[in-house]
Amino acid sequence: MEIVQKYNLSKQIFLQFPWLNESSTILFEDLEIAEEKLGSISLIDIVQTLFKEYPVLLDRIKQFFRNIIQSKEEFSTPTGDIIHLAMYPILQIIVSLSGNRILGNALTNTYAKHCQFELSKYNAKKDFPNKILQNIFSNLGISCTVDEHIYKNGIKYPFQMDLPSYLKVSTKIRNESWKLINRFFEDGKIYLIRHDVVLLLREFVRQKTLPDYKLINKELSSQMEKIPEIIDLLDEISKMMASHKKRFESSIFSEGETIGSELFPPCIKAILYRVMHGENLSHNERLGVAFFYLNTNHSIEETVDIFRTSPDFDENIARYQTEFAAGSGGKGKKYSMYNCVKLKSFHLCKDDDPNFGDKLCRDGAKKRSGEIVPIQNPAKDFIFWKKVELNRHLRSQIVEQLESSDETEKIKKKEEDSK
Numbered sequence: 271m272e273i274v275q276k277y278n279l280s281k282q283i284f285l286q287f288p289w290l291n292e293s294s295t296i297l298f299e300d301l302e303i304a305e306e307k308l309g310s311i312s313l314i315d316i317v318q319t320l321f322k323e324y325p326v327l328l329d330r331i332k333q334f335f336r337n338i339i340q341s342k343e344e345f346s347t348p349t350g351d352i353i354h355l356a357m358y359p360i361l362q363i364i365v366s367l368s369g370n371r372i373l374g375n376a377l378t379n380t381y382a383k384h385c386q387f388e389l390s391k392y393n394a395k396k397d398f399p400n401k402i403l404q405n406i407f408s409n410l411g412i413s414c415t416v417d418e419h420i421y422k423n424g425i426k427y428p429f430q431m432d433l434p435s436y437l438k439v440s441t442k443i444r445n446e447s448w449k450l451i452n453r454f455f456e457d458g459k460i461y462l463i464r465h466d467v468v469l470l471l472r473e474f475v476r477q478k479t480l481p482d483y484k485l486i487n488k489e490l491s492s493q494m495e496k497i498p499e500i501i502d503l504l505d506e507i508s509k510m511m512a513s514h515k516k517r518f519e520s521s522i523f524s525e526g527e528t529i530g531s532e533l534f535p536p537c538i539k540a541i542l543y544r545v546m547h548g549e550n551l552s553h554n555e556r557l558g559v560a561f562f563y564l565n566t567n568h569s570i571e572e573t574v575d576i577f578r579t580s581p582d583f584d585e586n587i588a589r590y591q592t593e594f595a596a597g598s599g600g601k602g603k604k605y606s607m608y609n610c611v612k613l614k615s616f617h618l619c620k621d622d623d624p625n626f627g628d629k630l631c632r633d634g635a636k637k638r639s640g641e642i643v644p645i646q647n648p649a650k651d652f653i654f655w656k657k658v659e660l661n662r663h664l665r666s667q668i669v670e671q672l673e674s675s676d677e678t679e680k681i682k683k684k685e686e687d688s689k
């Protein structure tokens with residue numbers, strides 16, 4: 271098989287990892303669709319063919335959605351076979367059609383975790399030499415070479431990645447340890463151990479499997495929605511989502527709303543926006559938003575609810591951490607909200623952000639005397655000054671209305687006098 275030779279990867283690897291480039295070639299071979307015919311077949315025909323040729327496909331896809339909607343980001347159906355490969359394009363299409371970011375993120379998490387899990391299995395069996403990891407990266411257009419004899423400061427670094435490749439796979443990772451400054455970097459190469467490379471691959475898979483929400487235009491979407499299996503899937507998914515309302519409908523924002531409560535500061539709005547769109551939060555973001563909620567008279571229930579849309583939500587863990595932060599467990603100490611200096615040091619301050627930024631945070635609050643007061647705490651100063659700002663705005667609107675009604679009266683009186 272050509273691609274197996276081209277990338278020096280077994281057919282089994284392509285069946286296991288459908289996100290590899292050209293893995294669809296194996297699918298088309300199985301369907302006996304010649305490469306030269308591909309250009310003349312529409313996406314609709316391909317989808318119909320997949321459901322016709324693989325009758326079990328529909329049930330496997332339903333099971334996949336059942337899992338992710340219940341926050342089980344794993345495959346509970348077989349992987350590494352042709353059906354697993356056939357599922358991938360259909361899952362992408364369904365999530366694009368649904369336009370639901372929470373489903374999309376759950377999908378990427380599932381493939382990313384599956385990749386790491388499979389690689390660890392191969393590693394345990396010791397039949398997955400480092401060269402195969404190199405070949406997987408090569409298939410993805412990332413240069414990662416293997417030299418088992420390289421040691422730096424007494425540590426063995428069998429993998430070497432060039433700078434553009436490293437930046438491509440690592441830029442979306444928030445953890446400080448992936449910053450270039452914290453890596454062994456020499457002669458334009460980053461030296462890595464196997465564990466690092468597996469994690470980088472996992473994160474790259476997360477990016478690679480993210481559905482393209484613009485893939486399906488209106489016309490294609492209406493054609494897709496005529497395919498009986500697609501109608502069945504979309505129906506079933508919306509029913510499943512309806513029975514998990516809390517996860518799919520944030521109690522703070524309605525779907526599509528980008529700006530939350532008028533009294534929330536930019537840093538908190540940005541975190542809530544991310545969690546509402548199904549993204550996993552960093553440790554500091556979780557604590558920041560939980561402390562903010564608990565210090566602004568929200569209940570433990572309301573605080574736990576924030577995290578329900580998070581792909582890695584676990585009720586027990588979220589509840590335990592929230593109760594701990596609220597002082598109901600552990601040492602019984604209620605934690606204060608982080609101040610702005612601390613949030614800035616975590617890179618969580620969004621004072622100048624194009625979507626969430628606020629003049630109050632950027633320029634400070636203006637007292638009646640003209641003195642400028644900087645915002646120092648999101649749960650205290652920001653809320654106080656925001657209320658002042660809103661009251662001032664409201665008062666000026668009332669004054670404007672009174673003045674204009676006053677003017678109207680004067681005009682009316684003049685008109686009457688001149689009669």
Ligand code: SF4
Pocket residue numbers: 535536537538609610611613614618619620621631632645646647648652
């Ligand atoms: S200035 Fe403070 S309240 Fe405003 S966005 Fe930054 S951290 Fe949040």
